[in-house]
Amino acid sequence: MSAAGDRLQDTARQAALALPGVSHGRPFTPALDVYKVAGKVSLIVTDDPDEQIITVKCEPEHARAQEHGYASITPGRYLDKRHRISLRPGPGITKQLVTDAVEDPYDLVIKRLPRRDRLAAR
Numbered sequence: 001m002s003a004a005g006d007r008l009q010d011t012a013r014q015a016a017l018a019l020p021g022v023s024h025g026r027p028f029t030p031a032l033d034v035y036k037v038a039g040k041v042s043l044i045v046t047d048d049p050d051e052q053i054i055t056v057k058c059e060p061e062h063a064r065a066q067e068h069g070y071a072s073i074t075p076g077r078y079l080d081k082r083h084r085i086s087l088r089p090g091p092g093i094t095k096q097l098v099t100d101a102v103e104d105p106y107d108l109v110i111k112r113l114p115r116r117d118r119l120a121a122r
Contacts, residue, residue: 008087009045011095012054015102016043022106032078035102038113042105044078053077054098055086057105066101 016022016035023036035043044055055076058066063085066073072093076084087093087101 007095008089008093008098009047009052009054011098012043012045012056012102015099016106019103019106028078037106037109040109041079042109043102051088053086053088054101055079055084056101057083057108058085058101059083059108062104070097 031047033045042057072088072090075081077086
């Protein structure tokens with residue numbers, strides 16, 4: 001099942017908000033939902049109906065593999081293109097892929113926190 005734009009965005013929002021310690025705001029512009037883990041941007045969701053995309057933090061090697069595996073995954077639209085990928089609706093973009101894309105940066109950030117902060121974030 002492919003995720004259409006609104007579902008892709010809703011799936012990403014729900015996945016982010018289900019993770020402990022995730023904060024949400026709109027610090028850049030009212031059209032961008034920004035989700036942070038321990039103060040670090042992990043997910044950006046656009047509200048623009050013409051640009052139904054999400055942008056997530058990603059390890060560079062994993063990002064390049066994702067970009068080569070899916071036509072609907074491109075270098076990150078916002079921030080650092082080396083450490084971000086953007087997903088838009090298209091072939092192979094499933095709810096599970098979107099959920100995994102949101103959870104991966106969360107795990108990366110939590111893993112790198114000092115132990116005392118890791119426990120507080122969860």
